[in-house]
Structure formats: C-alpha cells, structure tokens
Amino acid sequence: MKIVIVGAGEVGFHIASRLAFEKKDVVVIDKSPEALRRVSESLDVQAVQGCGSNPKILEEVGVKAADLLLAVTDSDETNLIACLFAGILSPATIRLARIRGEEYLLYEDALREPPYGIDVLINPEAEAVKTVVRLLQVPGAVDVGEFAEGRIKVIGVRLDGSCPVNGTKLVDLRKKTGEQKILVVAIKREDRLIIPSGDDQLQEGDMIYFVSEEKELKAALKIFGKSAERFNRVLLVGGGNLGFKLAKALEGLSIHTKLIEKDPDRCRELAEHLDKVIVLHGDGSEQGILEEENVRDMDVVATLTGDEETNILTSLLAQRLGAQKTVTRISKFSYFPLVSAIGLDHIVSSRLAAINTILQHVRRGKVLSAMALKGEEAEVLEAVALETSDVVGKPLRNISFPKGALVVTIIRGDEVIIPTGESVIEPEDRIIILSTRQAIPQVEKALTVKLEYF
Secondary structure, eight states: OEEEEEOOSHHHHHHHHHHHHTTOEEEEEESOHHHHHHHHHHOSSEEEESOTTOHHHHHHTTGGGOSEEEEOSSOHHHHHHHHHHHHHHOTTSEEEEEOOOHHHHTTHHHHHSTTTOOSEEEOHHHHHHHHHHHHHHSTTOSEEEEETTTTEEEEEEEOOTTOTTTTOBHHHHHHHHTTOOEEEEEEEETTEEEOOOTTOBOOTTOEEEEEEEGGGHHHHHHHTTOOOOOOOEEEEEOOSHHHHHHHHHHHHTTOEEEEEESOHHHHHHHHHHOSSSEEEESOTTSHHHHHHTTGGGOSEEEEOOSOHHHHHHHHHHHHHTTOSOEEEEOOOGGGHHHHHHTTOOOEEOHHHHHHHHHHHHHSSSSEEEEEEOTTSSEEEEEEEOOTTSTTBSSBGGGSOOOTTEEEEEEEETTEEEOOOTTOBBOTTOEEEEEEEGGGHHHHHHHHHSOOSOO
C-alpha cells in the first residue's frame, strides 16, 4: 500500500510513524525543512520538500500509484487543493482532507460530490467534541470507544485501591460478572501493555480495557468500582472553536454548563450563539475565579484553551480545589506520558481524535471504525468479515491469528457474542479485534484474503 501524506506536522508525523512501523510505502511532503528533517531522522519514509498542493510535486512523488492521499497540514486551503489536484491526476486514489474552518465545512456535501469528489473530510474539533461527550457519558472511564453504532463500548478504567476485583484472576472474573457480557481485553501496567490470559491478575493502578454492551455498561462499571451516574454540572475553561462546539453539544444534552473565556469580544460572540450555557468573562486559570464559580461542586472541569501548559496547570488547580473530574486538552503527543504521570488521566486531543478517524480509512479490509488505545501500543478495529477472509468458517482456536491480536466481539444481526475458542465467524458478521501495533499488518491481511500462514 502506497500512501502520500501532505503535511509533516504533529498529525502527519504521527500517522507516518504508525504506517512506517507497519512497513507501508509512505511519502511525506512538507515545505518546512525542519519538519522534514525530523521525519527523515526518525522514520523510514520518503521525505520530499515542497508544497503538497503543487500538482508537479504530486506527480513527482508518484501520486498516480498511491492508494491514499492524506492532506493533513494546518492549512485548509492547502489540504483542499492537494486533494483536488490528486483527483485530477489520479481519480482512483482515495483522498482525505483535514478541514478546520467552518466556512469550508458549510460546503462539506458539495466537496464530497463530483467534480470535487473528496472522499473524506475530517474536522479535528468535531472529532474531539465526540471524544469528550463520550467521556462525560461514561463516568469513571478515562478512555471510551464506540462500535456498532454505539451498541458496543470499549472502556478504559484505572483500578484504584477500592476496586472490588483487585487481586482477581481473569479466569475467576466471570464468577463476579455472572451472565454479563464483559471481557477484559488489555491491561496497561506501568509502561507495559498486556494482552491478558485467564491467569493474569488485576492489580491496583492497572489501566484496563474491557468490552461491554451498552445496555450492561452501568453494571460493568460497578464491578470495577466506578460510578455510573451521569454528570450534570460542567465547567469549561476556554471559548475557542473546541470550547464553543463542546458547549453547543452539552446544551443539546441538557447538561448545566458554564464557560469561562478571558477575551471580552469572544465572550459576547459566544453569548449570542449559546442559549442555555452561562458565559463568564474571566481568566479560568486563576484560583479566585474557580472558587467564585464553585468549582468543588462541578462534576467535570474541562480545560480547553489553546495553551496546553495553561490547561495542565488549570486542571491540577481544579483538582486541588475539589473538582470531581478534569478533562485536559493536549496537543503535543510528547506530553501524554507526562500528564498521566501527574494524575491527569482524562485527555482530549483534536489531533489524536482526527488520527483515530484517519486510521479507519488507512486500514485494509472492510474496516468500519478504529480506535488507538492510550499510549498507542494497540488498536481496536471494527470490520466486516468478508467471505474471502481467512477468519471465516472455522472455530477461532483453529485460526492462525497473529500473536498480539484477539477477536473480542462478534456481532451477528442483533446478537452480540463474546467469543470463545469454539466460536465461528460467519460472512458479513461484524467483528471487533484488538491488535498490538506489531500485529496490525497480519490482521489487515487476515481481513482481506485467505492466508496459508502469517
């Protein structure tokens, strides 16, 4: 698979890193020599200096042979023009554009249709809003993925000292879950990701990922000692694009919301477009403002300014003042391990949200959705089992599935199956697979054609 990436910023670099690790043929185009130097020194990909919207550059890098073009620069105009010229030069190439400007998104339907025909338009802030809303709807979770139109959840929770199943082996967990369809699919312990077996034991401090049906989620959270009560009071710090979009979404969910913004002109603009959200003028990073707005009574404080250092410090301050939960906006991927180490588990990143959406279009096979786990050592894929796939028609225990990959759910019509070794996947079943990064290429092959071996 050949992929051309226009833009070597955080999103472009991160996607290129994942795809290079999977031994895909990747070309990265950027105007910045510094950004390309980082790519060249860190990744086994082709780095080309130039403007990715220039048709001559696109021809030179071989866009006609590319399966995908990902236009992910910080410039909407560059991304759109790159996709348009790629369509002229190579109509068969799937094109994806990262778009932030609302003025362009008003024409989203038209841009998808001929003569433009851009296959996928991704708005990072909109994807990030979905991430935060999912977190707010699942109290106690630090990571939430939705599959099968929301019927199946992949939930990440951190086990604290009061967790009732601490010390339990997974083989014995069924005694406590009864008939509930719950499966622990991954354990992150310190810096190590474990694809668990029945002999693995749950420990305090573990970040675990489990699969549950939506209708059984509340009971599943209680098993791991987590609250299932809905959040009702939210304080947002920062009224930029993300803050506004999230406030609008919470307004639609009838959640009592306050928003603090320090720019008076922006405050007036926000107040004009928000009906139920209380818009306050002030610096949300100041202790006095947070105390004045009774931060200790808030279910959630989300720090969403454009300055991640301010977001980190404000979240820590809100925690110290008694906020039950904080959600912190982070842009730099290098900050993720740091914020977890200092106790900020609930992170939102427009870039990471966009990457999760991009991944489902990069994956081979009929992949419907994808989710990278925190720390990105693994990925959860939802795919349709094709009749030609090697995973169809025989018990799972007889499938030569790669080490580090696990079928965690089979969805057959309205039936949800937590599989055993005797389960058989049928054509057109939806299957949810957890896979380490190392196993992704083999999983892709298994989803597309019959294999003699891995």
